[in-house]
Amino acid sequence: MDLGIAGRRALVCASSRGLGLACATALAREGCDVTLNGRDAGRLAEAADGIERLTGRRPAAVAADLDTAAGRNALLAACAEPDILVTNNAGPAPGTLADWDHDAWLAALEANLLAPVHLISAVVEGMRRRRFGRIVNITSAVVKTPRFGLSLSTTARTGLTAFAKGLQRETVADNVTINNLLPQHIDTGRQQEMARRMMHDRGISFEEARTLQTRMVRARRLGTPHEFGDACAYLCSAQASFISGQNLQVDGGSYDALL
Template sequence: MDLGIDGRRAIVCASSRGLGKACALALAREGCEVFINGRDEARLGQAAREIEQASGRRPTPVVADLDSDAGRAALLAACPQPDILVNNNAGPAPGELEQWDHAAWLAALEANLLAPILLMSAVVPGMRTRKFGRVVNITSAVVKSPRLGMSLSTTARTGLTAFAKGLSREAVADNVTINNLLPQHIDTDRQEYMARRIMEDRGITFAQARSLQVKSVRARRLGRPEEFGDACAFLCSAQASFISGQNLQLDGGSYDGLF
């Protein structure tokens, strides 16, 4: 299927690895001019080379910290009129209520609520003027299935979900869609990190921890990053112009609820 986004400009945040990188690769394969982002210059450069090798299109790397005004300004200076914005950022570590002080809450809100909101606020008006825009926010399955230990992530990303819904209701009239992807158990560095936490908490091997992860997924396997990237690319497509304000879970059928 031709997604109709060849030549579109796409900012993909936090895309030097993991889900962001998978989305950047999928968009590059569709012919987009992709701007990738990260804080580690060496890792970002390696990601750019790998995306170019796989897609035939070299992305523009932008070294910037999304949690800062200067970092967001640098990203927007590199691509001031994006057609596509994929919001992504590292999630806070799991923990316990008594571990989270004021600074921990502020850091989570800065990274997973305010940074994406400020980027949307900067680019959506221009998208509306140009009558095309696609925003995809990578959030988390915990938005719809809260767990106390993931409260830093849940709280920030639920706020983002509410803001995105309100904005989507206005922007869609100008062919600007805003949707959220809710990943769970996708086989990235984040899942390896979570497996190692399980190892430490339960005193088991890494292989046993990975097996527990797989058993928790209805599909009985971890998701592949490329599956996630392709879902993102479709939401950015011309064909997806009637899909907005939605939360799409990519969790191997594991969510128990109806909505």
């Protein structure tokens, strides 16, 4: 299927690895002019090389910290009028109430609520004027199924979800859609990190931890970054213009509730 976005400008945050890189790769494959972002210039260069090898399109790359105004300004200077914005950022570490002081809460809100809100606010009016825009926020399954140990992430990302839902009511009439992708059990470095944590906590091998991870998924396997990236590309497509304000769970059928 031709997604109708060849030549569109796509800004993909935190895209030097993992889910962000998967989304950037999928959009480049569809013919978008992609701008990558990350904090590590070396890793960004490797990501750009990989996308070029796979798609024949060399993305631009901006080393910048999205948690700072300077970093966001640098990114917007490199891609001032994107047609597609994919917001993404690393989530805070799991913890307990004793771990979460005032600064920890502020850091979580800055990274997972305010940084994407500022970026969306900077580009959405231009999208509306041009009468095309696709905004996809990579959030988390915990937005719908909160876990206390992930409260920093849950609280910030749920705030972003509410902001996006309200804003899209105003923008969708101008063909600017805003949707959220809720990943769970996607086989990235994060899953390997969680497997190593499980090894430590339960005294089991890495292979046993990975087996336990797959048993948590109704599909009985972990999802691939490629599958996640394709879901993002579709939400950014011309065909998805009537889909807005939605939370798409990419979790192998693991969410048990009806709504």
